Amino acid sequence: MREFVPPPRTYTGPGSITALADSIEGENVHVITDDGIVEAGVLDDVLDHLPVEPTVHTDVSANPTRETVLELATRVSDADYVVGVGGGSAMDATKAACTLPAFPDDVARTLEVSPETRVTKSDRATPFVLVPTTAGTGTETGYWAVISDHDRGEKRSIGHPSMLADVAVLDPECTESLPPKVTAATGFDVVTHAVESLVANGASTITIPYSRRAYALATASLRTAVLEGDDLAARTRMLEASYLAGVAMNNAGLGAVHAISHAIGGEYDLPHGHVNAVLLPTVVRENGNRSARVREQFASIVESTGPAHELLADQLRRLRRDVGLDELPAETPAEWAWDDISSFAVDNINMQTNPIQYTESEITDLCRDVFE
Ligand SMILES: [Fe+2]
Structure with a gap:
């Protein structure tokens, strides 16, 4: 049930x-x-x-x-x-x-x-x-x-x-007065909710269409919402994407990106959506490498044929670059407490719904790969 x-x-x-x-x-x-x-x-x-x-x-x-x-x-x-x-x-x-x-x-x-x-x-x-x-x-x-x-x-x-x-x-x-950087970071949080809920262990026949529609709307509208902030049609679609992704994640759960970004958020004051943007392409690739079910779901939101997790990771990197989130957040610390972060992340509720259960050392390796 x-x-x-x-x-x-x-x-x-x-x-x-x-x-x-x-x-x-x-x-x-x-x-x-x-x-x-x-x-x-x-x-x-x-x-x-x-x-x-x-x-x-x-x-x-x-x-x-x-x-x-x-x-x-x-x-x-x-x-x-x-x-x-x-x-x-x-x-x-x-x-x-x-x-x-x-x-x-x-x-x-x-x-x-x-x-x-x-x-x-x-x-x-x-x-x-x-x-x-x-x-x-x-x-x-x-x-x-x-x-x-x-x-x-x-x-x-x-x-x-x-x-x-x-x-x-x-x-x-x-949302019209939001500056581009905040629009980009919060919008990438929407994209992350859509992608993580799509393959979360709690995803179901009812939640998956919400995740897919949220992904399509957000990826089609985020560039315009960031670069032309007074475009109310793009702002509306981003609010609706956020809402649809919210329905999906509330019922399906999220995954490793949120487990790690909440762990990082407990230690450092960094923009949540920006941290997600840094992590998401790598977690997509890793989850896809290890699960045929995940690759199959990803194939339903990428338009080309080929290894869906690689294609999706590439799409996400392009979107991240176009909305100005390629660099690490300005508040990034010089030294990271990866042991503490990984130990918190592995027990975080969002890790329970990630399709792959990562070990602490795997999380540390993944984080070093993207943040250092
Ligand atoms: Fe989030």
Whole structure:
């Protein structure tokens, strides 16, 4: 038996932000976002379309912590409706803040939330809508959130079906102010979600079409979205690709690229999508070398005939070059703690759904190959 959790009610395309007015119910509305969204002027556009004057919380950091989401949960506990506006961090903080109060106190405090958690009270504390301002994480479609837990020194993925948004709004004008470098890195995260979910151990007849369509849309539109940032059609397709890849990965899982990039992200402050862009072609080639099933799935998204994993790796390298992600991120450290990174990566949840189970020393060799 396989479970498939469908995405929420969704509005997409230029002007879809106007759907907020009819979606939100009640008088006591709160908005959760971050300072970057305010500075970019995106929040003003959202506020213009709310039916009431909301209470705004702008203090979500780049990696929301357990303390932040518990504090936000208290602040929005009397809200009729919450609007989460931003990239993955603000949306994940919204999902957690609106949902944690539905769980027993000890579960909420320790973030021991998983899909198997039995909820004893209502399934959901507060209804919410998510408005992504990057085409990247796809978190608006799923019930997982990444929260940093400094007590344990780790980023944790928490998830439960009750954490699914009520409504998602994919308006390309909310991503229009993103600079090219951020558009490129977040867009390559979408490509990585599509490719990894396509061959993940949890991939199924239902998820695979989402992965394929996400790959086709993202690879056809990312160059334009990066080089001509005001092209709203390309921005729309990237948001839709992010969303489709999000549906696939939430139900199929990801793979070794994300296991390694989350391990690297725990040690160094590097752009997630850029790290994925560095790793993806090599992991594609390695996974394909070792699995006929993987080569067969890759053949369904490359247009030429030949060894599909090699062709796909070449396509990805060309895309990476064209969107300016060929160089390593500027923040790359002089020395890498590969032992720590490999030991974390091998146990990371994303490695469990990679089609090949790599050893720590194989991960170290692969990382040295691409990063040094
Ligand atoms: Fe990602």
